[in-house]
Amino acid sequence: MKQTESHPSALILVAAGMGTRLGAGMPKALVQIDGKSLAEHAVDRILQVEQINEIIVVTPPGDERMSQVLAPYGRKLRTVPGGASRAESVRRGLNEVSDAAENILVHDAARAFAPVELYQRVLDALSSPKTVAVIPALPVTDTISVVTAPIESGAEFVEQTPARSSLRAVQTPQGFDASVLRAAHAQLDHYTKAELEKVTDDASIVRAAGSAVQVVAGEQQALKVTHPEDLEIVSRLVRPSASAAEQEREKMKLPRIGNGIDVHAVSDEKSRPMWLAGLYFPDDVGLSGHSDGDAVSHAACDALFSAAGIGDLGTHFGVDRPEFAGASGVSLIAEAARLVREAGFEIGNVAVQFVGRRPRFAARREEASQVLSEAIGAPVSVIATTSDGLGYEGEGAGVTAYATALVYPK
Secondary structure, three states: OOOOOOOOOOOEEOOOOOOOHHOOOOOOHHHHEEOEHHHHHHHHHHOOOOOOOEEEEEEEEOOOOHHHHHHHHHOOOOEEEEOOOHHHHHHHHHHHHHOOEEEEEEHHHHOOOHHHHHHHHHHHHOOOOOEEEEEEEEOOOOOOOOOHHHHHHHHOEEEEOOOOOOOOEEEEOOEEEEEHHHHHHHHHHHOOOHHHHHHOOHHHHHHHHHOOOOOOOOOHHHHOOHHHHHHHHHHHHHHOOHHHHEEEEEHHOOEEEEEEEEEEEEEEOOOOOEEEEEEEEEEEEOEEOOOOOOOHHHHHHHHHHHHHHHHOOOHOOOOOOOOHOOOOHHHHHHHHHHHHOOOOOOEEEEEEEEOOOOOOOOOHHHHHHHHHHHHHHEEEEEEEEEOOHHHHHHOOOOEEEEEEEEEEEE
């Protein structure tokens, strides 16, 4: 009889997603809750499961930050870059699992707060000699309808409404007999790229390969962080209960919002480099200014200062401060964030939109948001628009950036 207590188990933590819907400007698993990334919260819980003796974390390809964050966990944890799809990422994790592992769990870092009891429940079910695949799931409380594909007008129509009693909302961690999971993933070699992109979990892969999948009770705490509002929900899972007096004090800590606007003309010096939103654009002439002319970063600084009530860009980085001559926008926004925190505030987020004919920005939007988010240690989102040929922006003579920042007392 297969016993999870005596047979080694491994866990693959899938943390390779960029979290576009979350809008954090960084890989989802790096988003912090109560001072720790989602990946760290997940690992902290996994390490409490005695049967799991190796953890493989699949990280965003080409991004070393998660490996650095997880390095203190030591040899029990290893990282591997992910692939272009979830299935490919899990496959790369599988390649790193030792041959000694007889059970393999696959878990999403986005479900970082799955309780230890849920891992144990999956492993206990997997200990049965007839069980090779186990998934946790919750009953569906909403009515679920299958709809037709949108017609030309965009309208959709209900095609069928399955009985709720037969529906389940599937979670992770999902557990598998190692040989069954490896064999099922090997069959993906015959899938097309389009078919691979449709693979949403490993249970569906194993089931397609002919194995039965057992369902065990899931947990509300194993919710998946997908949208910004989910962050507040999971934050409550790690914050200790506050006394009535503490709750009253918290109510008084209202958030503060600040706005910033920055305008820069295109330089007459054709050799001046173009820096905007922390990025270098080699095909464009730069913006004039005391520093590097990064209007996006400057507007963000002003919004932060305005929200905290500690002056403006000129107060802290004015032309009377020679040490900031030629300073990069990234260094200025990082210093602005430091000053805001020094003044007793934490940063919620910053949103910036710039108006200009150049540079062409759409392809680098995510990159810019990531660079500035890293600089201030909080989400920054950057978008761009044109003025339909009107005004100095439309003529290509300059750029205007508008920013809004939210801060709150520590």
